[in-house]
Amino acid sequence: MSRPFNFSAGPSALPMDVLLQVRDELLDFAGTGVSVMEISHRSQPFMDFAHRTDTAVRRVLAVPSDYHVLLLQGGSYLQFSQIPMNLFHQKKTADYIHTGLWSEQAANAARQYGEVRIIASSYETGFDRIPEINESNINLDAAYLHYTENETAQGLQFSKPPVSPIPLVCDACSSLMSKPLDISAHDLIYASAQKNMGIAGVTMVLLNPAILDKPLASTPQVLDFSIQAKKQSLLNTPSTFSWYVLGLTLEWIERVGGIDVLYEINKKKAQHLYGVIDKSNGFYTNGVWSDDRSINNVPFHIAETNLEDLFVKEAQKNGFHGLKGHQSTGGLRASIYNAVTLDAVQALGAFMREFERTHG
């Protein structure tokens, strides 16, 4: 069986080892004789697995011991609202850094609950960089400062977390587990699993309990961080299968040597593709400042834009899947998350050079 190289932005490629393990265990989870989809989330085998997942997350990411690790539903998208619902109680205002599509969506959702102030933006220059963040622009009366660690559509990424005198909240949806991140420098980090650490249906929230306040009055229990923490994310039935695949992916991350090892490979993958783009004499373009380029998503255009559809078609024919850019930006994009191998990236690089040779 030959599978295409998968560059999908999300849901995205899974490690082959994880897929095979899911297949092997599908009919019999942990010796129960039934699949993980068919047992209670409160049964001992599932609870044991959930406990293992929790300790693996804490180990792999060096999560401070007092932080909560929540596994919730609704995707990162729901966090755009759940975060202000939980943190806006006293101070109905928050600061946001505007770097592209996802930070914009996060800010727009928060506006429903209070005042949102954009304290830095690269909108004016077409999201070609991480804007300079002047600490004196951060409002000390804001509930938190929000930033998007990796802008999945625009392909920009922070090289380090912003320094913030107020609680720091991070959308790490497309980068968590792909590079080292100082969890303790943040008060809340969230990421759905389907990019670097599993499949859709489960969203990780790492949370410093010190910033929790009473949520807004209309907040349902299922969206109350304190209640979810007390119930260990098992207030109601979670997405057990997604949780299971996340757990297996974490075990895979540890088997291959952890995040530091993946980071080195991820950097190589990104350097390879940006190299192909930069050496194409303008055939391929990526306008992001080199220090701010994403190691997770490599968006690019073909200067002759009418060749882009042909590129996608030819790529598909040659075994490269998922290269169409985000609908908001157009163009092309290679998402090169943890499970995408260096071999796959080098094969794509060779295809790109060949396409340039025959159409340039």
Ligand SMILES: *Cc1c(COP(=O)(O)O)cnc(C)c1O
């Ligand atoms: C994919 C993505 C989201 C949305 O995640 P969902 O799981 O679809 O809700 C939010 N932020 C970033 C940075 C993303 O890449």
